[in-house]
Amino acid sequence: MQILTINGAEHRIDAPPEMPLLWAIRDLVGLKGTKYGCGIAQCGACTLLINGLPQRSCVLPLSATVGRAITTIEGLDDRVGQAVKSAWAELAVPQCGYCQSGQVMAATGLLSRNPSPTDAEIADQMAGNICRCCTYHRVKQAVRRAADALA
C-alpha cells in the first residue's frame, strides 16, 4: 500500500512499488489527463509536476513519489499554470490535443523555475515534449506569452 499526494489529496494505492506513476494515476486513481505516449521518457506526454518540477511519470516508480506533492493537469491552478493555460487558449495551440497536457505541464515547470526564459531556452526546454501535430510554433509563442503575462 502506497500513499500518494495528488493535487493536494491523499490516495491509497495498492500496487507494486515499481509500477510507473503514470499508470497508477491513470488506471488506479482515475485521473486521465496525464497521457501515455512512449513509456520511455522520450515524448513528454506523461509530464506532471513533482514538488513543482516537471517529471516523466512513465518512468517514475510509485515508490519514488511517496511523500512528495504530485500535480497533474487536473490540479494545475497556481498562478503560473493559469497563465500558461490562458496563453495556450489565446494562441489556440492544441490540434489533436493528446500531447497538450504534457506540454502545459512542461511549460509550467519551465516558467516556475525560469520566469523570463530566452527564446532559445524555451525551444530547448520544450524540445522534450513531442507533438506529432507539430504545434511547436504556437507552443513556443504561448510560453513567451505566458512569461510576459507573468512578468
Place this chain on the structure above:
Amino acid sequence: MSTRILNLSRREFLAAGVRAGVGLTLGLSLPGVARVAETPSGQSGTLAPPVFAPNAFVRIGADDRVAVIAKHLEMGQGAHTGMATLVAEELDARWPQIEILAAPADAKRYNNLFWGPAQGTGGSTAIANAFEQMRKAGATARAMLVQAAARAWTVPEQEIEVSEGLLRHSASQRQATFGELAAAAAALPVPDEIALKAPAQFKLIGQDLERKDLWPKIDGTAVFTQDVERPGMLVAVVAHPPRFGAKVRSFDPVETLKQPGVRQVVSIPSGIAVLGDHYWAAELGRRALKVDWDERAAMVEGSAEISAQYRRRLEQPGVAARAEGDPDTLLARAARVVRADYAFPFLAHAAMEPMNCVIERRGEGGVELWYGAQVQTADQAAVARTLGLEPTQVRINTLFAGGSFGRRANPASDYVVEAAEILKAIEGRSPVKLVWSREDDMRAGWFRPAYMHRMEAVLGEDGLPVAWRNRIVGQSIAAGTAFESLLVEEGVDATSVEGAANLPYDIPNLKVELQTTELPVPIQWWRSVGSTHTGYATETFIDALAREAGRDPVAYRRALLAKHPRHLGVLALAVKHSQWGQPIAANRGRGVAVHESFNSYVAMVAEVTLEEGGRYRVDLVDVAVDCGIAVNPDIIRAQMEGGLGFGLSALLADEITIEAGAVVQSNFSGYRVLRANQMPQVRVHIVPSAESPTGVGEPATPVIGPAVANALAAITGRLYSQLPVRTA
C-alpha cells in the same frame, strides 16, 4: 457557458454512467418531438426537450442550445469546428450557443459525399464535401424557425430578421430565441428548397472562431480512447509477431497468469492477447509470456534488399500513368540529360496516441465501440465480418483521435478487428480496451511505402525542359483493399502517382511511369499520400533544372505555369512576403516549392542556415495557401504550421528501416521526429478566394521538404535525393 457541456468532457463522461459520453444515448425519449426518435442514438440527449430536429445535423433544444452533429472525425484538423461553423453561419446562430456531437456510424445519413455510401474522414475532404450540406442543414433550420415566428406573430416571413441567435420583427418589436421557437418549428414540414447565403453575406465563415475543442484539450478533460472506462472492462495488450508474416506456433501463459491483475490469455489471429485489470498488469503479463513463433512464412528481406531490388527496377520502364509526346526518343538522343535517382524510406505515422479501441457486447446481440474512428463504414463492416454480425449491429461512438495522419483510416481496420477478435476470444464476457504500446504501434507496419523515383529531363535552347520522364517504383496502397476499384486503373494506383502524373509544368514531351512492387510490409496512406514523395521529387528536380539553366527558380517555374493561375497565385504570394532575391549570407539560402494536393495549392519559401559540420537549421518559412473560401483562417494557419512541421520531420529525421522482416525502430528513441527546437518561424498567407473551399489538413506537408532542400541546394549546389536529408 454551454460550449463545453457536450464536448466529450471527461467529467461529463464519467458522470453520465450508462450514457457514457456524447452521442451514446439510446432510446432516450423526448416527449412531443417525434422526429428526434428517428435519430439512431438520440444524440440530442442533453438538450432540454422539446428538441427541434429538422435534419440529421442540427438539434435545437428548448434551452436555446444548438447541437451540431459532426459526421467527421476530429483528429486535430479542426473538422468539428468547421462543420459547426457552416451550420451556424446559415442558421445565424451565436457561436457560444453551438455545441458539437460526434455522429454515430451511419453511412446513409453521415456519409462522406465524395466517397459515395461510406462514412469517413480523409483526403482533406471534410470541409470540401460538407460545405453545402452543412450550410443547407443550418439554412433549413433557420427557415423553419422563421416560419414558426411568422405564424406566432402573424407577420410576413420576409419581415423577420435573424441574427446572433435571435429572431426579430422590428415593426412589432417582437423577438424570440431559437429555443423559444423550437417546439413550434418542430411541428412544421421541412422545406425542400432552401436558399443559401452568398459569400458576401457570411458573418462567421472567414472569422477566427474559437475551436470548440480548445479548452478540453488545454485542461486535460478531453476524452480520448485511452481514457474510456466501462464497467468490468479489461485492458488488453497483444504480443505480436516480431517479423512480418510470422505466426504463433505455441505459447505458454503460465508465468503470465501468475502476474497480479492478469485475468486471461487468449490466442487471436494477430498474436496472443493478455487481458488484465489495468494496462500495467497486462503489460507485465505480456513481458512474462513465452511465445514460440512460427517464422516459416515470415518476411526475410530488409530495407537494404528492398532498395537493391528497387534500384534494379528503376532501369525498367513501367506502366504509363501519363504520356505526352515522345520523351523516350529525346532522352535517348540528347547530348545532355539531367538525371537524378531518389529514395524515400518507409515512414510511420506515429500519432501521439498509439492505436487503441474499446469494444463491448450489447445486450441485444450487437457490439458497441468507442475510439477515434476514421472510416466508420469500413470498420463497421470489418467488425461485423469478424463477429458474424450485420454492420447495423455494430455501433461506433467516434471519440477524439490523438492524431491519425491517415493511420486510423486503415484499409484492413487492423486494430479495430484485433479488438473484435479479443472480444470474440473471451466470448464477450467483459468490455475490452485494446491498448497498443508505442512499440506495438511503430512495429505494426502500415507505413508510408518506400519509393524510388528516377527523374530525367532534357532542356531546350531557352533552358526550359523539352522532355521529362519520371519513373516511380513502389508498393500500391490501394491494391487488394476495398479502395482498389476506386483508385487503381489499368495497373496504376492513383495514390502512387498523384502529384507526379498531374505535374503542372508545361513540358511538351512528358512521361510518368509506375512500377508497382509487392512486399509483405503492410502499407497505407500517410498525410498527403502520394505527394509525400512525388512533391519532393518533382519540386527538387525542377529546381535542379533551373540551376542547370542558370535561371532563377521562381522565374523558371513561372515560365512553365502559364496555364495554372492558382499555382502562380500562391507562388507570387509566398515570394512577395519573403525576402526572395535579396542578398543573403553565404551559409544561408532560400528555397521555393509549389505543389497542389487535394485541390488546394501551397507555395513556400524557406530560409535555411547551413551550420558548421553540415548540420542545417530551418529559420523561417513563408507559406501561401489557396484553399478557396477560408472558413476558419486560424485553423488554416494551424494546419499549414502543423502540416509543414509533419513534412519537415520526414525531411530531417523520420525513417523506418526493416532488417530480416522486422522493424528496427520501436519508439521515439530510434524513430526521430521533429521537436520544438527544430520548428522554424512560420508565416501563413491565405489567398483571398470565392471558390468552394478545399482541404487544409494535408497540402502543406509535401511542400516543405522540397522548399528546404532547394534552399540547401542554393547554398551548396547539390541535389538532395535521399531522404531523410540528415546532413548536407
